[in-house]
Amino acid sequence: YSETYSYLNAGEPYRHSVIKITGKCSSSSRTFHRGANIENFLTYCLKIEKKTGQATLSHAGPNSIYCYETITCRFSKTTLDLSKLDYVHVSAGSQKVPIRNLTINFEKIPDLHPLFDRNFKRGDDPFHNRKSPHLRSRSPSPNIAQSTRDMPPSFIRKAANAVAGLFGYDADDKSLGPCPYSINCLFQGESQHMKKYSHPCPYSELCTNKEKEPNLTHEPHRAKQCPSKSSCQKLHDPVHRAQYRHPGYPDFLIPCQDGSSCHNKTSDHRIKYSHGEQGEVVRDKIRRTVCQFGTECRNQDDNDHCSKYSHPGENRVKHARSSSPERIACRHGSDCRDKNDRQHRSKFSHPDERESSPSSNSARITCRHGSDCRDKNDRQHCSKFSHPDEDRNQGHRGSNQDKTPCRHGNKCFDKDPHHRSKYSHPNKK
Structure with a gap:
């Protein structure tokens, strides 16, 4: 052998x-x-x-x-x-x-795993009087056909816990709070996050695995059928996908971890993942109470708080965060002393930062003094007037707007980084 x-x-x-x-x-x-x-x-x-x-x-x-x-x-x-x-x-x-x-x-x-007599020896009577013949039925096993209502609660609990353990969440969690970032959340694959928050299922109420996905919600998605159906040329567009249904495809796209910096331009990848485009389309389906503190609320970064209360401008912040997934949350949070350091901000994100874009120039009036304006570092002035060279100095100006103007102006000789991070100084000509 x-x-x-x-x-x-x-x-x-x-x-x-x-x-x-x-x-x-x-x-x-x-x-x-x-x-x-x-x-x-x-x-x-x-x-x-x-x-x-x-x-x-x-x-x-x-x-x-x-x-x-x-x-x-x-x-x-x-x-x-x-x-x-x-x-x-x-x-x-x-x-x-x-x-x-x-x-x-x-x-x-x-x-x-069929049962048989392992101790059977040649010459033994296969139908001994004390033994009843073993007849196997072609019908399903009684243990399998037994309905769940006939099973003891302990068995059902064990089975539920076993399935939950495989997918990374606990079956003992009776109800999960909705994640404030909804379908745009970048942490949907992390087990600790899934234990605390629920997310909308990309297939909504049409999902066929509802029982196996207790961490996902399956609320009805009221959307029309796309006229082009599965041959649609906009399957890669997250906004279009959320507005129209396509047979065989989910309603929402999964956010790509690389966000807008993703280099994968293949059709299969773009049809499956979003890249920060759908911040305004997919909204939380849970009605939340407007927070009484508004933009001054100190708990805007608390997921528990945000799952119950809404805040003005939070969609803009969500979109900014989803489009910059490559940054890591700074461990110092709002108390970080390096928030105005461009190199630090390019690597780490902070709870109180807001999206800043040159596109905001359209809402401001062009300053008549142009690049020679002496008030380019005045936050109140810059909120009303735009300047030609501010795109080039966006990072420098952006950081100065968050600082208090130094009383010594361009005569200040204090080069201490801690002082410079707190106070702004006019550009020396």
């Missing part, structure tokens, strides 16, 4: 060709398929025990009656942490082998 290695291993997939020859792996067997019917599809069962770190590969279905052998390996957490398993790679010799009906289950399926 000759059989190549069947094995379990914690390593890279490319080592398969080496293991095939040397057999050096975590656990292996050269008699794993002895007695199996290899002329048809084989059914395997990979049992993973997260707490103990043990993985067991065995046969399932009819072959499990004739092939008792299992391949078992206990992995240490330093070698392979089964609770943080990213993928399972299946290799099959040097040929391509189809894999069908891959399922993940949290309870043993009796139909795939």
Whole structure:
């Protein structure tokens, strides 16, 4: 009898060709398929025990009656942490082998693990008086057909917790607060964020996986059918997608982590992800109370507070944040002393910053003094009048507008960075 290695291993997939020859792996067997019917599809069962770190590969279905052998390996957490398993790679010799009906289950399926008398010996009476004949029905297993209302609450809770653990959130969370950034949220993939907040499902009420997505809301999306349907040329436009429905496509696009700086221009990517364009279209569907403190509210960056109260101009801030995902939230927050440092602001974001754009010039009057204006550093003056060279000095001017004018003006000799970060000084000619 000759059989190549069947094995379990914690390593890279490319080592398969080496293991095939040397057999050096975590656990292996050269008699794993002895007695199996290899002329048809084989059914395997990979049992993973997260707490103990043990993985067991065995046969399932009819072959499990004739092939008792299992391949078992206990992995240490330093070698392979089964609770943080990213993928399972299946290799099959040097040929391509189809894999069908891959399922993940949290309870043993009796139909795939038939019972039989392992102690049966040749010559024993198969129908002993004390033994009742074992008749297998073609109908589904009673354990599977049993309705959920007949199951004990503990079983339902265990199953719910098991499914929740797989997708990164707790089933004990009865209700999640809506995320203030709604469908534009960039943290929808983070487990800690998903435990606290819910987000609209891109497929809205048409989603077919509602029971498996308790962290997503499935409210009706009132949108007309696009006349072009699936052949629409605007499938990459998040605004159009939110306004019209297209068969086979979600209502909303997932925000790309690279935002407006994304270099992936492929059609498949643009049809699936948004890049900061839909800030004004997708609004929170939960009616919130207008905050009494308005723009002066100190809790505008508290997700709990914002899920209940709305603030003026928050959509502009959301759009600014979604279009600059490459920046990391500064750990000092509003108390940061380097908020006016351009290099620091290019890497870190702050709660109290507001979007500043040269496009705001259209709402201001052109100053008659032009670039020779002496009040270019006066915040009140600049809020009414625009100047020709302000685009070039946008960063410098923007930072000065947030500072208090120094009483010494251009005669100030204090070069201390802390002083310069607090007080503005006129440009020296």
